[in-house]
Amino acid sequence: MTSNDDARTCRRLPGRRALVTGGSRGIGAAVARRLAAEGASVAINYHSNAQVAEALAAEISATGATAVAIQADIADPEAVGTLVDESAERLGGLEILISNAGIEHFGALREITPADFDRVFSVNLRGQLFAAQHAARHVGAGGSIVLMSSVSASTQIFDHTLYASSKAGVSAMVRNLAPELGRRGIRVNAVAPGGTATDMATEFAHRYRHPDMPELPPETAMNTMNALRRLARPEEIAAAVAFLASDDASYVTGSTLAVDGGYF
Template sequence: MVSSAQQARFEGKVAVVTGGSRGIGAAVARRLVREGAAVAVGYRDDQESAAALVAEVRAGGGRALAVRADVADPEQTGALIERAVAEFGRLDVLASCAGVEHFDTLDRITPADFDHVFAVNTRGQLFAAQHAAAHLGEGGRIVLTSSVSASKAFFGHTLYAASKAAVEAMVLNLSAELGRGGIAVNAIAPGGTATDMARENGANYLHPDLAGKQDLSEWLEVGVALRRLAEPAEIAAGYAFLASADAAYMTGRTLRIDGGMF
């Protein structure tokens, strides 16, 4: 629910959302549009979903465009941001939501796995921040994406978790640098969220010793205080908060939204 006071928090603002065609990214794009922003939706493969989201926004009177950009290629990310600025005249917010999942044990991780996961989850976010910062002015906001896995162990999740822990280190250190220009940079660390990625990988979060003894819903009952997965819109609310003036004195931090995971 967005209150009437919140509906104009991003009036006249422009946001770029990477990974914006589905899941948390699509929810972030919708939330920012509802609060008045024009949004450039970055996507890699799912052109149909990106186009449908843009059509939905425009049908409701909002402003949006979809741009294909693989964040593993910094040049494509730069082109996405340049296109947003050319179309809407400015940039105020980067919400970096693109990411890839990975599960495997140490003995099976390959250099190619490392390069792919870090290219998207870490390098991709660093250079998205770099390209965005070149256009952001005083009051600009960068919101990157970490994960609860950066601070909670899961079997076979080492490579993914490392790629996300690096993001938390990036926002901590970038805050000192970007703060000189009045730009705030933070991250969201989502817990389990009801997305396509969760449906494809949810069972992997269970320890292999529990295979056949417990399913994900049973684990949620005892491992998460609110006893369920988050809805993408609930995670998107955190991005909107960090992107808004309500978080004007918050930078260099990672906001964990996990339903009370323990």
């Protein structure tokens, strides 16, 4: 048996069909690549950057896997339903949902507006709920739904209340969906990444610093906040997602897996 044969034998998701929301960049793009490398066909959801999403789909397709790019605004529940249905149609079915789309927010209590609340929760919590709801219409026994929480859901960060609350809701969601979906043989879990080397981290890393701490380069400040003293690579988060999506996690449901480098 050749080494290529060995690699194919080790793939954990052969023949599976997966939708990755927010899949065109950052963690989502790494997840799409990893699932395809594991043997899955992948629908890559994007909000506005069609060029980037189509390029990623072409990159994955060039490896011999199946990948399609589909536009949808995750903040719109009707659009989410259409996205899931189109993904299932174009892939020929659906066994996996990776609900990755999310937006960041920092703001002191006195600054938060109802519009801020609606914007953050419509994507980070409501969008994930309805993605799971619509995916559950297609996913059958043995399927997996993975939502995206955050280390912020279980720690204290200045001016991060709105975002952290939305992500804490995700962890509560998977705990309570687990027994309902478990009756149908569907597992549902979440991943809670820590600081990850993405464009979002570059933009917001300085906001994770305690205001009384001395000024440090943003990445240096982030690196002092976890045991491994570095940001995660998107591929490391994707590896955890692929584990939860696969049969290697066949007895894991209702859980939030922290992938945070030992955040403290």
